[in-house]
Amino acid sequence: MYSLQHQNAVITGASSGIGRAIAIDLAKAGVQKLHLLGRNEERLKTLVAELQVHNTSCHYNLVNLEDVETIETFCNDFTSNNTTLDILIHSAGVVHLSSLEQSDIQNLDHQYAINLRAPFLITQKLLPLVKASKGDIVFINSGAGLEAGPTWSQYAATKHGLKALADSLRSEVKKDGIRVISIYPGRTATAMQEDVYAMENRNDYDSTTLVQPEDIAKQLVTSLSMSKAAVVSDVRVRT
Numbered sequence: 001m002y003s004l005q006h007q008n009a010v011i012t013g014a015s016s017g018i019g020r021a022i023a024i025d026l027a028k029a030g031v032q033k034l035h036l037l038g039r040n041e042e043r044l045k046t047l048v049a050e051l052q053v054h055n056t057s058c059h060y061n062l063v064n065l066e067d068v069e070t071i072e073t074f075c076n077d078f079t080s081n082n083t084t085l086d087i088l089i090h091s092a093g094v095v096h097l098s099s100l101e102q103s104d105i106q107n108l109d110h111q112y113a114i115n116l117r118a119p120f121l122i123t124q125k126l127l128p129l130v131k132a133s134k135g136d137i138v139f140i141n142s143g144a145g146l147e148a149g150p151t152w153s154q155y156a157a158t159k160h161g162l163k164a165l166a167d168s169l170r171s172e173v174k175k176d177g178i179r180v181i182s183i184y185p186g187r188t189a190t191a192m193q194e195d196v197y198a199m200e201n202r203n204d205y206d207s208t209t210l211v212q213p214e215d216i217a218k219q220l221v222t223s224l225s226m227s228k229a230a231v232v233s234d235v236r237v238r239t
Ligand SMILES: NC(=O)c1ccc[n+]([C@@H]2O[C@H](COP(=O)([O-])OP(=O)(O)OC[C@H]3O[C@@H](n4cnc5c(N)ncnc54)[C@H](OP(=O)(O)O)[C@@H]3O)[C@@H](O)[C@H]2O)c1
Pocket: 012, 013, 014, 015, 016, 017, 018, 019, 037, 038, 039, 040, 041, 063, 064, 065, 066, 090, 091, 092, 093, 094, 114, 140, 141, 142, 143, 184, 185, 186, 187, 188, 189, 190, 191, 192, 193
């Protein structure tokens, strides 16, 4: 197994759900440094406090991924302050459900900004650091990134786009020793999925019937821990 110790990681969407579970498992796996991104300072502070029991240095950054300038400032500061980045994980995401006929175009822009543009820009800006460490880039995609049902057109379009981004990038950076991993979760017990149930007018939300965020984290840590020649390119975890 490939050790994750001495590695530095950046995680977007670390304040909640899947990103939070990944941060916890990476700390348990002994990574050296975690940079946790989100907007909710309260939740990020709580996570940093919770991770203090591990041998991992944790920092949080308040970054609104809707704002290109804020992303660029974060990436520029990160690059000038940090010499290494081994694992870049994109977990932040948003969802709006509606039939195409009734969709609000602003919701499409919102999902595009968080689910596709932000991962694109952050990856582009931080790629030199990941190249230098022959590291890993992880995209938390969705089953909707592979197939699109009714009312999912906007979200699924951004996640299909994220798949394309990952697939193209994988072939570009293979020569640099970088692994690109896409994970496609099914319905997972997080705040987002509770919102999805509400948007679907369902009142039968039961977290025990869903994939757990810890399942995704466990799968990712296993994939990252494999020998460097083994690329777990696409993982689907469904209910
Ligand atoms: N839950 C599911 O069923 C499911 C299924 C398939 C795929 N996914 C994907 O899994 C990923 C994680 O989702 P989750 O279920 O863990 O959702 P979640 O619990 O709602 O977490 C979403 C995260 O995205 C961050 N975020 C949202 N808007 C942001 C913004 N403008 N700027 C910065 N950060 C922002 C949130 O941070 P702040 O609130 O701090 O801003 C939060 O940490 C997403 O990419 C989602 O599409 C989820």
